[in-house]
Structure formats: C-alpha cells, structure tokens
Amino acid sequence: MRTLSHLRRLKTTLVPEFHSWCKLQAPNAAGKQLPRIYVTRRIPPDGMKILSQSGLCSIEQWDSDEPVPRSELLAKVAGIRGLYCLLTEKIDAEVLDAAGPSLQVVSTMSVGYDHVSLEELKKRGIRLGYTPDVLTEAVAELTVALLLATSRRLLEAVHEAKNGGWGTWKPLWMCGYGLTDSTVGILGLGRIGAAVTARLKPFGVKRFLYADTGPRPDMATKIPAEFVPLEELARHSDFIVVCCALTPETQGICGNGLFSLMKDTAIFINTSRGGVVNQEDLYQALVNGQIAAAGLDVTEPEPLPTDHPLFKLKNCVILPHIASATVATRNAMAALAASNLLAGLQGKAMGKEVPL
Amino acid sequence: MYPCSCSIQQWDSDEPIPRSELLAGVAGKHGLLCLLSDRIDKEVLDAAGSNLKVISTLSVGVDHLALEEIKKRGIRVGYTPDILTDATAELSVALLLATCRRLPEAVEEVKNGGWTTWKPLWMCGYGLSGSTVGIIGLGRIGQAVARRLKPFGVKKFLYTGSHPKPESAVEFQADFVPLAKLAEESDFVVVTCSLTPDTKGMCNKDFFSQMKKTSVFINTSRGAVVNQEDLYQALVSGQIVAAGLDVTTPEPLPTDNPFLSLKNCVILPHIGSATYATRSAMSVLSANNLLAGLKGESMPSEFQL
Numbered sequence: 001m002r003t004l005s006h007l008r009r010l011k012t013t014l015v016p017e018f019h020s021w022c023k024l025q026a027p028n029a030a031g032k033q034l035p036r037i038y039v040t041r042r043i044p045p046d047g048m049k050i051l052s053q054s055g056l057c058s059i060e061q062w063d064s065d066e067p068v069p070r071s072e073l074l075a076k077v078a079g080i081r082g083l084y085c086l087l088t089e090k091i092d093a094e095v096l097d098a099a100g101p102s103l104q105v106v107s108t109m110s111v112g113y114d115h116v117s118l119e120e121l122k123k124r125g126i127r128l129g130y131t132p133d134v135l136t137e138a139v140a141e142l143t144v145a146l147l148l149a150t151s152r153r154l155l156e157a158v159h160e161a162k163n164g165g166w167g168t169w170k171p172l173w174m175c176g177y178g179l180t181d182s183t184v185g186i187l188g189l190g191r192i193g194a195a196v197t198a199r200l201k202p203f204g205v206k207r208f209l210y211a212d213t214g215p216r217p218d219m220a221t222k223i224p225a226e227f228v229p230l231e232e233l234a235r236h237s238d239f240i241v242v243c244c245a246l247t248p249e250t251q252g253i254c255g256n257g258l259f260s261l262m263k264d265t266a267i268f269i270n271t272s273r274g275g276v277v278n279q280e281d282l283y284q285a286l287v288n289g290q291i292a293a294a295g296l297d298v299t300e301p302e303p304l305p306t307d308h309p310l311f312k313l314k315n316c317v318i319l320p321h322i323a324s325a326t327v328a329t330r331n332a333m334a335a336l337a338a339s340n341l342l343a344g345l346q347g348k349a350m351g352k353e354v355p356l
Numbered sequence: 357m358y359p360c361s362c363s364i365q366q367w368d369s370d371e372p373i374p375r376s377e378l379l380a381g382v383a384g385k386h387g388l389l390c391l392l393s394d395r396i397d398k399e400v401l402d403a404a405g406s407n408l409k410v411i412s413t414l415s416v417g418v419d420h421l422a423l424e425e426i427k428k429r430g431i432r433v434g435y436t437p438d439i440l441t442d443a444t445a446e447l448s449v450a451l452l453l454a455t456c457r458r459l460p461e462a463v464e465e466v467k468n469g470g471w472t473t474w475k476p477l478w479m480c481g482y483g484l485s486g487s488t489v490g491i492i493g494l495g496r497i498g499q500a501v502a503r504r505l506k507p508f509g510v511k512k513f514l515y516t517g518s519h520p521k522p523e524s525a526v527e528f529q530a531d532f533v534p535l536a537k538l539a540e541e542s543d544f545v546v547v548t549c550s551l552t553p554d555t556k557g558m559c560n561k562d563f564f565s566q567m568k569k570t571s572v573f574i575n576t577s578r579g580a581v582v583n584q585e586d587l588y589q590a591l592v593s594g595q596i597v598a599a600g601l602d603v604t605t606p607e608p609l610p611t612d613n614p615f616l617s618l619k620n621c622v623i624l625p626h627i628g629s630a631t632y633a634t635r636s637a638m639s640v641l642s643a644n645n646l647l648a649g650l651k652g653e654s655m656p657s658e659f660q661l
Binding site for chain 1: 370371372391392393414442443446447449450451453454457458459460462463465466467468469471472473474475476477478479480481482483484485503504506507508509607608609611616622623624625626627630631632633634635638639
C-alpha cells in the first residue's frame with residue numbers, strides 16, 4: 001500500500017517516466033490487462049466513442065438515463081482505475097474507499113465539482129478532470145434567456161395566452177423591466193460571468209458591477225466592469241446574476257443580507273449552484289416584494305419537489321438545470337470528460353484538470 | 357396636471373372602445389389618439405368629418421390605419437418609432453431564446469414532475485453559437501435584434517427586404533439575399549418587417565418548405581405577415597423545429613386555437629414593447645405628436661404619407 005502511494009506521488013511529478021511505467025502495465029493485444037473504468041450513466045455518443053475506441057480501458061457502465069443507485073455505485077467501483085461521473089454522484093470518502101487504492105483518476109462531465117471531495121482526492125493522490133470552456137457559451141446563453149424570461153415575464157404571458165387572460169392590446173398590461181440603461185451586477189466574474197456580460201452589453205446596459213473573492217482585471221477590463229463589495233452590488237444593481245462556484249465561502253451567500261439591500265424593482269438570477277442561495281430567504285424576499293422577481297436554473301435539492309412554495313409565486317421562474325443543454329455542448333462535455341479520463345489513465349497531462 | 361390646449365373626450369377604460377362608441381365619439385373632432393387595436397378606416401374617417409386634421413397612434417405599426425384615405429383628406433399621422441425599438445428588439449431576442457432553449461417546455465416539466473434529475477441529453481435545445489441568422493426586414497428593430505444576437509456567437513447574418521440597406525448591414529456584415537435563400541440557409545429566421553400589401557402572407561408554405569428541419573422561426577412584426585395555417589402544418593410535420601410568435605391572427609388567439617397546444621411553439625400575447633419605461637415614453641410621444649398636429653407644427657415623429 002505504501003509503495004503504491006509513493007508511486008502515485010511520484011507519478012504526478014515524473015510524468016514521462018510514469019508514461020513508460022504505464023506502458024509496461026498496458027494492455028496486451030488480447031486486452032486482458034486493460035485498466036478498468038466505470039461510467040456512471042449513459043453518456044452522449046461523442047464521449048462514448050472516445051472511450052470505447054481508445055483501446056486503453058475496459059469499460060463498465062450504468063447504461064441508463066437514470067442516475068446509478070448509490071449501492072450499485074459502491075459495488076461497481078471496487079478496483080477501478082478511472083471513474084467517469086456526472087454532477088449527480090457524490091464522490092466522497094465512502095466512494096473512494098469502496099474504489100480502493102487502484103483509483104487514479106476521476107473525470108466529471110461538468111464544470112462544477114462541488115459534488116467531489118477535493119480533500120479526499122488530494123489525500124489519495126487521485127487526479128480530477130472537469131469540463132470548463134466547452135460549456136461556457138451554452139450556459140451564458142441560457143443565463144441570458146432566463147434573465148429575459150424573468151424580466152419580461154414570458155412565462156406569465158405564455159400562461160395568459162393559454163388561459164384566456166389575453167384580451168386585446170393594452171398599454172400597461174404585462175409590462176416588465178427592460179435592460180436599457182440598467183446596472184447589472186455579476187456575482188463571480190469567471191468565464192461564465194464574463195460571457196454573460198458580453199451578451200448583455202448590446203441590450204443597452206449602462207453599468208456592469210461585479211463581486212468576487214478579489215478583483216479580476218483579466219476579465220473585467222474589457223467589459224468594463226467595476227469591482228465592488230457585495231453590499232454595494234446589492235444596492236445598485238437592477239439585475240443580479242450569480243455565476244460563482246459553490247464553495248464553503250459562497251454557500252448561502254445570497255440570503256436575507258443580500259435581498260434586504262436590493263432594489264424592489266430588481267431581478268435576481270442564479271445559474272450557478274442551488275447551495276449559493278438561501279431558498280427560504282429568497283421566498284420571503286419575493287413574497288414581501290423586497291425584489292421584483294427571480295429566475296433559477298439550479299435549486300436545492302434538484303429536482304425541487306413540486307409542492308415547494310417557490311412554485312406558487314408568479315414572479316419566480318424555475319428551470320430544471322438545463323444551462324448547458326444543447327446537443328453540441330453535451331457531446332463536447334462528454335468528449336472532453338472522456339479525453340480527460342484517458343489522459344489520467346495514461347499519466348499524461350489532461351485537457352482540463354482541477355489543480356488539487 | 358399639465359396645461360392643455362384641447363378639450364379631451366376619452367374612452368376611459370382598459371378595454372377597447374366598442375365600434376359604435378368610436379364612430380359616435382369621433383364626430384367633429386380635430387384630433388384622434390388611437391391604439392393599434394382601433395381600425396381607423398373610411399367609416400371612422402367619414403364619421404369624424406372634415407375637422408379631423410391629425411391621427412396619433414400609440415404604436416410604430418400603422419397597418420390599422422387606412423393610409424390612402426387619410427392622405428386623401430390631408431390628415432397627418434403621428435406614430436412612435438425609435439423609443440420602442442430597444443424594448444421590442446429585447447423581447448424578440450427573449451422570445452427567440454425561450455423558443456430555441458425550450459424554456460416554457462422546461463418550466464412545464466418542472467411543475468408536472470417531469471424533472472427527475474440532471475440528464476445529459478434531456479431537454480436539449482439549439483444554441484446560437486456558430487449559427488446563421490436571417491432577418492426579414494432590416495429596419496430599426498431588425499438591426500437592434502441583430503446587434504443583440506451578435507455576441508451569442510452567430511457566424512453569419514443574412515437579411516432580405518424590398519431593397520438592400522448596405523449602411524445598416526455593414527455593422528453585421530450581413531448579406532442581402534432573396535427570401536428563398538434566407539429560408540434555405542438560416543438556422544434562425546426573425547421577422548421584423550412592417551405589414552404592407554407586399555409582406556402580407558409572405559411567410560407561407562413555400563417559405564417553410566425551404567427552411568431547415570432544425571431551424572427556428574420567430575415573428576414579432578405583425579401576425580398577417582405569416583400564413584398561420586401553413587406555419588401550423590410546418591410545425592406539426594417537422595419542416596421546422598420550433599416557432600415563437602408575439603403577434604398572431606387574430607389577437608387574441610382563441611384559447612382553443614391549436615397553436616396554443618403545440619409543444620414546439622411559444623405564443624406571447626403581443627408584449628413586444630411592454631416595459632414600464634417604454635409604454636410611458638410611447639404615451640408621451642403620441643400625446644406630443646397629437647398636440648403638434650393640432651397646432652399645425654412639426655411633429656416629433658410624423659409618419660410620411
């Protein structure tokens with residue numbers, strides 16, 4: 001066991017040597033010693049093709065559109081070298097223990113990795129691949145779609161068109177809030193946050209603000225966006241868009257403290273992770289008119305039970321976590337996750353690796 | 357309260373004025389402030405009589421006005437372009453995104469228990485990245501739409517209309533093409549032209565049959581530009597993948613109209629310019645147009661007859 005963990009530490013620094021080592025362990029022509037990987041779901045074809053045509057691994061898979069049951073996962077990971085998972089699987093000490101010391105790489109088909117215990121991976125010298133960049137455009141696009149659907153009351157309007165509420169054209173019926181001359185506040189000016197601002201700009205936004213762990217001049221200068229404390233973002237924004245990662249620091253950061261400072265005409269949009277928002281506080285803010293409306297693509301839990309109070313609100317739009325949901329993007333994510341996994345198996349540099 | 361140089365008679369209701377009321381109310385009036393839901397035809401103009409010198413509409417569209425009859429009588433027309441361009445272009449893009457990313461469908465699944473968990477290929481839509489967008493009518497609103505779509509990664513803009521508009525097109529490097537070519541090559545078709553005898557029924561079965569099977573059709577201009585029956589057939593037969601309409605024939609659509617039950621069609625109740633700021637600005641502009649017309653002065657926004 002100690003020898004193996006030493007080797008694992010060595011491998012992350014001596015990649016070329018490890019590559020040769022890997023070749024010694026590599027499959028013979030009959031594929032008898034192919035490292036085993038487990039894929040936790042039926043994945044889009046571009047990803048599956050890369051894995052199955054690589055000749056680098058033997059694949060076991062939960063070949064279903066439904067998530068793998070926990071007990072099945074724990075049983076199947078025993079002795080695997082690589083794990084290909086989705087954001088629906090919690091990769092914690094329990095799973096890693098069940099896998100055992102053979103596991104050297106986890107590859108998630110997502111940009112978020114809040115479902116993975118980084119500490120536990122680091123302890124065991126396991127590498128982690130993820131899928132940033134390939135999904136940035138689709139996510140930014142859906143974020144803007146959700147913002148507009150919320151601010152211009154599209155879902156309410158669709159409903160009125162169906163239920164007889166649509167009379168003739170009336171000057172003040174179904175009016176919403178426009179982006180022209182507005183101030184937009186981004187919580188988390190990363191890749192997705194910056195891509196959102198690029199898409200919002202031609203709608204006539206007057207000012208972009210952002211809050212983050214620190215200034216991000218690399219992203220902010222070309223927009224341009226001003227770095228401000230969260231309280232100031234709350235006070236001055238007509239639209240707040242949450243694009244940050246879920247970490248211990250951002251857990252519940254959008255709560256009564258934020259909502260009570262916001263304008264009562266403001267729109268709140270979250271497409272990051274449900275855990276960033278205190279949902280109870282959001283409900284109160286909407287019911288009490290502290291903010292005008294909210295749009296969420298992510299909730300806690302997912303799915304949100306159909307009897308949740310947020311569903312009773314006309315001014316709350318809830319989408320079922322579809323931000324990256326285009327066929328092209330999901331295939332690109334699947335392919336990148338597959339490449340990351342294979343690179344990890346071979347001890348090579350991954351396309352996109354989370355530094356641990 | 358503002359000082360007023362006219363005496364005002366008004367149908368003071370949120371509901372439209374009944375036809376008989378309108379015909380009685382206009383008699384002898386010098387000015388008429390109307391909405392797009394009021395058909396101002398020969399009958400109304402005759403009922404008004406020879407005092408009528410100005411009609412001011414709270415809209416940019418003038419298809420509800422009998423322009424020939426109005427011109428014959430030397431009556432001037434005020435309308436509200438420009439100030440509603442932003443709100444309408446914004447709504448057009450909102451509708452396009454809601455349609456191609458399947459927002460109403462997704463919301464429905466959330467409410468009826470269809471959302472079980474994150475799935476790689478569930479509820480996938482079509483993105484704008486790398487797409488070709490075809491604009492029918494590259495006027496103020498069409499240009500504002502193109503401007504808003506650009507940063508979504510659109511690869512190519514096409515446009516069509518009565519004539520090329522190179523000064524407007526250059527910003528988007530948009531190519532002027534015949535209607536058929538626009539249909540064939542576009543992943544997204546956005547209709548932002550005015551309704552005229554030339555554009556009436558322009559989007560018909562020939563048009564839809566030329567479109568890609570993966571394409572999305574958006575209309576925020578006027579319902580009559582589209583042959584609605586042909587569009588319905590195109591949607592149910594899979595000739596195009598989805599459509600979004602902010603305008604229909606008639607308005608409102610009766611609740612039993614089959615369009616309202618199509619999963620791949622998003623219908624909005626004509627809310628293109630519906631922001632508080634815009635409707636406020638439109639009412640101020642139409643009032644100022646009217647007052648200028650009464651005084652025989654130049655209007656802030658006069659429609660050239």
